Amino acid sequence: MKIAVDAMGGDFAPKAIVEGVMSAITEFPDTEFQLYGKESEIKKYLTTEKNIKIIHTDEKIESDDEPVRAIRRKKEASMVLAAKAVKEGEADAVFSAGNTGALLAAGLFIVGRIKNVERPGLMTTMPVMGDPEGGFDFIDMGANADNKPEHIAQYAVLASYYAENVRGIKKPRVALLNNGAEATKGSELTKATYELLSQTADINFVGNIEARDLLTGQADVVVTDGFTGNAVLKATEGTAMSLMSVLKKSILGSGLKGKIGALLLKDALRQVKKELDYSSHGGAVLFGLKAPVVKTHGSTGPEAVHHTIRQIHTMHESHVIPDLVAYFEEEKVADNAE
The missing domain is CATH 3.40.718.10 (Isopropylmalate Dehydrogenase)
Structure with missing residues (x-):
């Protein structure tokens, strides 16, 4: 190639x-x-x-x-x-x-x-905590600020193809990012999208997922509108960077005992950093x-x-x-x- x-x-x-x-x-x-x-x-x-x-x-x-x-x-x-x-x-x-x-x-x-x-979406593979080799495909991350339910349904098909053919996940679980797990929760956009995804035969739709559960491995594909996706991505990145910064400052500011502890935990801390880094899955695809x-x-x-x-x-x-x-x-x- x-x-x-x-x-x-x-x-x-x-x-x-x-x-x-x-x-x-x-x-x-x-x-x-x-x-x-x-x-x-x-x-x-x-x-x-x-x-x-x-x-x-x-x-x-x-x-x-x-x-x-x-x-x-x-x-x-x-x-x-x-x-x-x-x-x-x-x-x-x-x-x-x-x-x-x-x-x-x-x-x-x-x-x-x-x-x-109708609207290509920006997609990346995000990490799953406790599984460095795992992850979920997140789309749209900001290619489109405004979306219709039909756009998000297409994202589900696109990302499912990617998860199955590129990442080797058989029958990937597709979830819709929402402010509650119940089908009745959400905005007019998410409720209409939920209904449409439920009727899309070519995907394995498993329902809504809340932002707090994104990194727990409950879905292989998560779809949302571009505005929400970009905000969630940046919040996740910011939280990860802040977490690593707080750990570093706490260790360096805790004297000799802290530094010895850090030396003993070096491999574990490196593993935490690896799990938070989604670049190991590659870049973001305009799919x-x-x-x-x-x-x-x-x-x-x-x-x-x-x-x-x-x-x-x-x-x-x-x-x-x-x-x-x-x-x-x-x-x-x-x-x-x-």
């Missing part, structure tokens, strides 16, 4: 991006990495040029650029060129750690939606497009880049996108026949 990489996107680009690619290249010798960006900067961090193709450009999209305007005006930006490579069939997927809004715009306007998918468009955090390091490349490779091998294209096209044909 061929992955188009925005080598200039992110806080530590191109160093972190290229080093992550170098780490992944030995694991995936069947993959060509197309690195879009300033050639002289990219070459500083190459340890091999095997399966590497550099497409030089001096232009990049900055973190504070207005997304849609940047995509339209910066036609030679590394992110835009990477997305165009996918559209033109020169690459199979695009990956960036740059401006999230710009990547969403590039995915929608350049790569394009799967036919009959519902004709090809994988994957985003990692702007401050990502080489290890997270490697994880994301593994995720993209697995998506390609699983044929999840072609399967979704067939599903939504056949679904529309069936609706028209009725």
Whole structure:
């Protein structure tokens, strides 16, 4: 396969991006990495040029650029060129750690939606406490601030395909994020969505889930509107960072006994940090497009880049996108026949 990489996107680009690619290249010798960006900067961090193709450009999209305007005006930006490579069939997927809004715009306007998918959603795999290898797929994380029940029902189908084909979960359990477990709870949107999900035959809908239960492993897929999803994601990230900060300050401020205790608990604390870090599952996928468009955090390091490349490779091998294209096209044909 061929992955188009925005080598200039992110806080530590191109160093972190290229080093992550170098780490992944030995694991995936069947993959060509197309690195879009300033050639002289990219070459500083190459340890091999095997399966590497550099497409030089001096232009990049900055973190504070207005997304849609940047995509339209910066036609030679590394992110835009990477997305165009996918559209033109020169690459199979695009990956960036740059401006999230710009990547969403590039995915929608350049790569394009799967036919009959109304609103692609941003999805990531979140951790489950007590199970470092587990997790749940959370969609939408903020691609759409306003959603209809039909959009969220499509998210359920999209994420179920991902959970089953990419993560290997048979008959994944789908839950709707709500302010109560009862079917009668929630806003007009969540109540209408609950009813629609209950009637969707191609998913294993298990009902509502409350925010406090997200990390307990009660569902394999959790769906919500983009506004709520983004707020919950940031609250979860903030809580995790605050927890680790409080632990560190408490240990360092408790004298010799605390430091000795920290030394004895070093492995356990490292395990806690690992469980709270969802980057080991890869990046966030703008799901519902004709090809994988994957985003990692702007401050990502080489290890997270490697994880994301593994995720993209697995998506390609699983044929999840072609399967979704067939599903939504056949679904529309069936609706028209009725």
